Amino acid sequence: MSSKQKTPKKPKATKEVEKPKAAEKQPLPASTLLKNAGRAAALLVIAGIASPVSQLNLSPVYGSIPASLHHKWATTFTVIAALVNRRALRRYISTRNAVYIAVIAFWTPVIQCLLFPHSSTLSIEYGPLVIESLTYFPLLFLSVYAAGGLLDSIDPSRFNLPPALGELAIPAASYFTVSSVAKLAGATLPGVIGSRVYLTRIGLQTLIASASALLTPSLTILLAVPALLHTLTLNPHSPSSYALQRANATLSATQNYTVLARQESITGYVSVLENSADNAFRLLRCDHSLLGGEWLVTPSAYSKGQRQQETIFAVFVLLEAVRLVEPPTSMPVIPDNKKKALNIGLGIGTAPNAMIGHGINTTIVELDPAVHEYATEYFNLSPNHNAVLSDAVAFVAETSVSHPASYDYIIHDVFTGGAEPAALFTTEFMQGLSDLLTLDGVVAINYAGDLTLGSTKLVLNTIHAVFPACRLFRDSPPNEGAKPGDPDFINMVIFCVKMPRNMPTRGPHGTKKIGTPPITFRRAVREDFLGSIARQNFLQPRPELEVKYSYESGDQVMGRGDVGELEKFHEQGAVSHWRIMRTVLPSGVWEMW
Secondary structure (H helix, E strand, C coil), X not given: CCCCCCCCCCCCCCCCCCXXXXXXXXXXXXXXXXXXXXXXXXXXXXXHXXXXXXXXXXXXXXCHHHHCCCHHHHHHHHHHHHHHXXXXXXXXXXXXXXXXXXXXXHHHHHHHHHHHHHHHHHHHHHHHHXXXXXXXXXXXXXXXXXXXXXXXXXXXXXXXXXXXXXXXXXXXXXXXXXXXXXXXXXXXXXXXXXXXXXXXXXXXXXXXXXXXXXXXXXXXXXXXXXXXXXXXXXXXXXXXXXXXXXXHXXXXXXXXXXXXXXXXXXXXXXXXXXXXXXXXXXXXXXXXXXXXXXXXXXHHHHHCCCCCCEECCHHHHHHHHHHHECCCCCCCCCCHHHCEEEEECCCCCHHHHHHHHCCCEEEEECCCHHHHHHHHHHCCCCCXXXXXCCCHHHHHHHHHHHCCCCEEEEEEECCECCECCHHHHCHHHHHHHHHHEEEEEEEEEEEEEECCCHHHHHHHHHHHHHCCEEEEEECCCCCCCCCCCCCCEEEEEEEXXXXXXXXXXXXXXXXXXCCCCCCCECCCCHHHHCCCHHHHHHCCCCHHHEECCCCCCCCCCCCHHHHHHHHCXXXXXXXXXXXXXXXXXXXXXXXXX
């Protein structure tokens, strides 16, 4: 054993190595938060404005109501999908994809232009949904998704909000912003549409795309250059004379039609169309509806005895039969040149021109200045009238109080696009018309609807509830082979008087019933026709076209607060009207607008 023993070494104390602490998430500076909130708000505002703009661009091809059939629920679904799943979606979709919002916006007019020629194939039920699924809804999704990502950077605790409430705040605020802006823009745009190039349908789409590009600057916008070039040079819907020439070149070659004039106005896209066939005619269009039309005087027509432009649609001549209603025997006969007429809704001016032609002092109330302009320039509306370019509801409400019993005749003709302005068919409005009539006055109301629908019954009940006696005539016979209960969408004219010509019969408990109609029409004479073949054929109400309608006091009517009841039926009526319009004009004419 060695004298030097090795003593075991004392183990060194191990020094504990401290693990580095995770870096605490530093709150973003207030300036950054403010910038993010501002960008998010701008994205949501753009998405909100794009909603009614998308609908405006669909309305000439599908009509405003059919275009909106799926719009509301699809918009809500898209917003919820983008917000509720935004954190899970970040694995697959970067918020940087917001740069594609502008690209989608620039390509939207191109996609619509390419799909519109297939509107009949896509169908009225799903065509608008298909088109918006490729245009507006992707834009909406990316806008809301990107806005949600920006708003997530804001810590709710900084505002003393509970975590649960903070989680709900972003989706709620985002949805409220989009929906509120959409409603505000939808109410504002009709009043300014067409007033500037950038406030036309295509102009607004380009404006939205440009604003999106400025908000999310990126070289990705170069992908939109072909789309912008197409919109500026090839899109026939662009608001330029060159685009109109392209549209007419296509329409003339394929459909034998020409657009004489067009503009975007308060009530929709308004245009004048002319067919150059041997039996030539001219039409006034508003969105996916026709406001009137005339046969032109061609050599062929002249050889058949036509000496003036004649209305195509019998219903506008039938309205003139308001002059044929015989006055009560107790009332003196007043010559036409001592009478006054009020025409609510102009169209091409067929009925007002007749009133003026008979020497009647005529006032026309028309909401849309474009309609009045085109009726004057292209359909020979007589200048000898008092024009009131205003809302009829306000005019009647004011004038019925300030100047009651002012008019011997009132013609009410306001239908367009598969839906009537509900406010012009309420008991309050009808009572205003009654107050405006002289004691022996007569009103003629043009209503287009399906006799099997509840909306038609509601309107007829409301009219009968105000006026003591009415008779109803359709403008054409029922379809051959039609069975009771089958759809029957027609133009009809309801003639009503302020004072009954004889007492109506009474039902049980004193309820008023319409028995033998207490209105009679005198026989039309040569002077009533004003040299018109159409008036010779359609002016006299025909007994075989009379529709018997019974009303009992107490039946449902529509007041100012009940217009929602009528609007519930608009979808059915508008879809039926769309299909009818596609039989009146070729699809290619509607799609080219």
